[in-house]
Amino acid sequence: MKKHGIFNSDISKVLADLGHTDQIAIGDAGLPIPAGVPKIDLAIAQADPSFIKVLKVVLDDMKVEEVILAEEIKTKNPEQLAAVEAALTEDEGIHYVSHEAFKEQLKQVKVVIRTGECTPYSNIILQSGVLF
Template structure:
């Protein structure tokens, strides 16, 4: 049994296979999943597990160099905007794009991790950094 790192076997597999600049998405329960993009569905019930909790567990085991959020979170989801600010404080480059552009960029992701989050625009694209 794993002792450290992410315990979800599918997430651990994806993280282990990420290369520099590859991307993954952590999504609320309403974000559409593009055809051909793997979805790891963690949703149990509305709000469970939440976006912030899943993001924290992924970031504990993932080298992130850039994060992309929907611009609409600035006016519709202050909690997600606070998360973006926290990432910037930890040296992660943060970009904002329209929600339409965000959904297009999701097509390039290795995986979308679907949470039970049910607040608007609680989504992020994380781009892999390197540990050396």
């Protein structure tokens, strides 16, 4: 049995398979997932698990070089934005796009991890970096 890291085998496998610039998404319970994009559904109840809890666990196990957020999070969910910014390090740059452009970008991600989060615009795309 694993002693450290992510225990969820689907998430662990996706992270191990990522190459430089590959992207994954973590989304709230209402994020529409494009046809053909795999979903790892962690939601068990409203707000459980929370978006930020899942984000922190993934960030601890994934080398990220850039994140993409919907521009609307700035005004519609500033508390979540502050939590996201606190979870990131100086290595990750934040790129903002419209929510419509965000949903379009979801067609390119390797997987969407669905949380039980029920607050608006609690969605992020993480772009894989490299360790060297």
